Amino acid sequence: MEKIVVEDVYKVFGPSPKQAIEMLKKGHSKAEILEKTKNTVGVAEASFSVKEGEILVVMGLSGSGKSTLVRCLNRLIDPTAGKILVDGIDITGLDAEKLRRFRLDHLSMVFQNFALFPHRTVMDNVAYGLEIKQVAVAKRRERAMEAIVQVGLKGNEDSYPSQLSGGMQQRVGLARALALDADIMLMDEAFSALDPLIRSDMQDELLQLQEKVQKTIVFISHDLDEALKIGDRIVLMKDGYIVQTGTAEEILTNPANEYVAKFVQDVDMAKVITAESVMLKPKEMAYYETDGPKSALRKMKHSHISGIFVRKDKKLMGYVSADDAAEAIKRGDNTLEKVVKTDIETVNFDTPAVEIIPLLARLPYPIPVVDEGNRLRGVVIKGSLLAGLAERGTE
Amino acid sequence: MEMYRIPVGRVVETIINFLVENFAFATRGFAALTSTGIEWIVSALMYPPPIVVILIFTGLAWFLSKSWKIGLFTLLGLLLIWNMQLWGPTMSTLALILVSTLIAVGIGIPIGIAAALSDIAYKIITPILDVMQTMPAFVYLIPAIPFFGLGAVGAIFSTVVFSVPPCIRLTCLGIKQVPKELIEAADAFGSSKWQKLFKVQLPIAKTTILAGINQTIMLALSMVVIAAMIGARGLGGEVWRAIQRLEMGRGFEAGIGIVIVAIILDRVMQAYGGKGQQQTQQE
Numbered sequence: 076m077e078k079i080v081v082e083d084v085y086k087v088f089g090p091s092p093k094q095a096i097e098m099l100k101k102g103h104s105k106a107e108i109l110e111k112t113k114n115t116v117g118v119a120e121a122s123f124s125v126k127e128g129e130i131l132v133v134m135g136l137s138g139s140g141k142s143t144l145v146r147c148l149n150r151l152i153d154p155t156a157g158k159i160l161v162d163g164i165d166i167t168g169l170d171a172e173k174l175r176r177f178r179l180d181h182l183s184m185v186f187q188n189f190a191l192f193p194h195r196t197v198m199d200n201v202a203y204g205l206e207i208k209q210v211a212v213a214k215r216r217e218r219a220m221e222a223i224v225q226v227g228l229k230g231n232e233d234s235y236p237s238q239l240s241g242g243m244q245q246r247v248g249l250a251r252a253l254a255l256d257a258d259i260m261l262m263d264e265a266f267s268a269l270d271p272l273i274r275s276d277m278q279d280e281l282l283q284l285q286e287k288v289q290k291t292i293v294f295i296s297h298d299l300d301e302a303l304k305i306g307d308r309i310v311l312m313k314d315g316y317i318v319q320t321g322t323a324e325e326i327l328t329n330p331a332n333e334y335v336a337k338f339v340q341d342v343d344m345a346k347v348i349t350a351e352s353v354m355l356k357p358k359e360m361a362y363y364e365t366d367g368p369k370s371a372l373r374k375m376k377h378s379h380i381s382g383i384f385v386r387k388d389k390k391l392m393g394y395v396s397a398d399d400a401a402e403a404i405k406r407g408d409n410t411l412e413k414v415v416k417t418d419i420e421t422v423n424f425d426t427p428a429v430e431i432i433p434l435l436a437r438l439p440y441p442i443p444v445v446d447e448g449n450r451l452r453g454v455v456i457k458g459s460l461l462a463g464l465a466e467r468g469t470e
Numbered sequence: 471m472e473m474y475r476i477p478v479g480r481v482v483e484t485i486i487n488f489l490v491e492n493f494a495f496a497t498r499g500f501a502a503l504t505s506t507g508i509e510w511i512v513s514a515l516m517y518p519p520p521i522v523v524i525l526i527f528t529g530l531a532w533f534l535s536k537s538w539k540i541g542l543f544t545l546l547g548l549l550l551i552w553n554m555q556l557w558g559p560t561m562s563t564l565a566l567i568l569v570s571t572l573i574a575v576g577i578g579i580p581i582g583i584a585a586a587l588s589d590i591a592y593k594i595i596t597p598i599l600d601v602m603q604t605m606p607a608f609v610y611l612i613p614a615i616p617f618f619g620l621g622a623v624g625a626i627f628s629t630v631v632f633s634v635p636p637c638i639r640l641t642c643l644g645i646k647q648v649p650k651e652l653i654e655a656a657d658a659f660g661s662s663k664w665q666k667l668f669k670v671q672l673p674i675a676k677t678t679i680l681a682g683i684n685q686t687i688m689l690a691l692s693m694v695v696i697a698a699m700i701g702a703r704g705l706g707g708e709v710w711r712a713i714q715r716l717e718m719g720r721g722f723e724a725g726i727g728i729v730i731v732a733i734i735l736d737r738v739m740q741a742y743g744g745k746g747q748q749q750t751q752q753e
Binding site: 176208 | 649651652654655657658659660661665670673674676
């Protein structure tokens with residue numbers, strides 16, 4: 076059963092969208108159109124369908140138009156041309172009030188950065204859709220509570236979002252979507268903002284939950300592993316166009332073109348693989364406030380490492396090598412002040428492997444991976460990077 | 471050679487005269503109503519002995535700000551005002567501020583919402599606010615007299631005009647600052663425009679709107695003093711009389727009274743707004 080059918084959808088941002096579509100059909104490129112008409116093509120000739128009860132992953136790198144495409148499905152963004160049929164009804168023609176009813180009855184959404192209402196408790200966030208639907212208070216609370224229990228947040232219903240961790244916040248986002256009992260769930264990079272471990276857990280839980288609730292899910296992701304893991308089928312996008320649609324197996328073994336082949340094979344893995352997926356948990360850390368050279372060196376010996384990262388005020392401060400620490404002990408230093416190297420290179424979760432390789436070759440220490448708060452979240456060493464690349468190559 | 475002079479002043483005068491001739495009966499009627507209201511508030515504040523009112527205000531300040539320091543300052547400040555025999559003028563000033571702030575907020579918040587939600591409204595309102603905020607405050611006193619007569623209501627009119635811009639601006643800003651993804655979430659869950667406004671935009675903008683109201687109160691306080699020139703009584707009236715008679719001491723005392731009222735209102739509003747902040751800040 077086809078739940079959603081998308082037929083030849085275009086989205087063009089700019090002053091003269093219709094003109095841009097004409098030009099696209101005549102074979103002009105996106106860059107040409109942008110230069111001549113100041114129109115940006117977000118999505119072009121998108122056609123695919125979603126079966127009832129399946130998880131379809133729309134996958135692509137950033138800027139590929141996947142977020143725009145999914146926002147066309149609930150018309151947070153109005154498509155410029157094309158048809159979107161849900162249960163056989165073309166939703167592109169709905170007026171404002173009918174669209175509102177349609178969203179209430181059929182669609183719920185989970186957002187990348189959670190988009191929880193900060194002034195509402197977990198309970199009131201989860202019940203938001205029901206409140207809009209004007210469900211009676213008692214019934215509303217009961218349904219919201221069921222959803223909260225489903226995502227494993229029982230006991231937190233009176234907390235505010237700011238009191239919860241990222242993973243818990245996204246559970247609230249998920250519960251808010253589940254409580255509405257809509258048959259379609261749109262998930263926009265729902266797990267991308269979470270730590271790798273929590274992300275993996277959430278993916279497992281989503282799959283378990285899906286066994287029970289059997290919703291039709293359209294899931295946006297830029298992460299190939301995530302797409303392979305949770306998608307029944309995958310739609311692969313590049314520069315606004317859909318380049319291939321199929322099951323994970325089909326895409327891996329029978330790539331439609333060069334791009335897909337590169338995307339899924341080791342050739343380009345160095346660009347696809349990020350620091351986050353190849354980093355190791357740091358074995359040990361020194362604390363600037365409490366560790367002197369002696370205890371730092373002891374920690375290094377204990378973990379069989381030749382240097383150690385130093386933390387100060389919960390932030391990554393620098394790096395001390397075993398040799399420097401030994402020197403400091405000889406001199407009789409009590410603190411790491413003189414030996415800690417503070418001008419070290421760091422990378423982010425989504426730094427691609429191609430950028431890490433030269434760093435590893437040049438620098439005498441492992442490459443630290445830090446988050447926005449400059450907290451050390453992992454280290455990349457030569458072994459872990461090579462293993463990560465090799466593993467993807469054989470898939 | 472004589473230059474042609476563009477009759478800006480004459481045009482404005484003609485317009486105001488026209489409005490006065492045709493609408494003054496309405497504004498005068500409104501003036502009568504408002505001035506009864508103010509007299510009523512002042513007599514209510516003056517009816518119980520000052521010490522009772524002082525204790526009530528102290529309790530209120532403490533309760534709203536949840537800070538004993540602000541409560542203690544309120545108590546001591548008001549006692550000093552009473553001791554300087556400025557109790558009556560202070561109560562008149564408070565009544566003027568109360569009424570003009572209520573009117574300013576009543577006008578300002580809806581206009582701020584309109585400016586935030588409609589680009590056209592925003593483009594019309596912003597330049598008007600720019601003019602209102604750069605025009606010297608004294609200028610507003612002039613049209614107040616023909617429309618509302620000398621006294622409290624004229625003062626309130628010019629005070630409202632002078633103090634409403636920050637309320638409009640910050641309401642608009644607060645709503646525009648609501649993160650785009652929260653608006654998307656509200657839309658995606660089928661909220662109507664009004665539901666979105668009252669359940670998402672206004673509650674999240676609350677802290678910013680309160681900051682705007684706070685500024686409006688502070689501006690109202692400074693204008694209420696200037697408005698003494700057109701016969702508003704209160705602490706401003708005391709200052710104005712002291713200027714005319716060169717009574718330095720008396721003028722200074724009234725000035726201290728104004729400062730005390732300003733600090734109390736500001737600290738209570740800020741502490742109250744700050745409490746909202748803790749709830750709304752994310753992560």
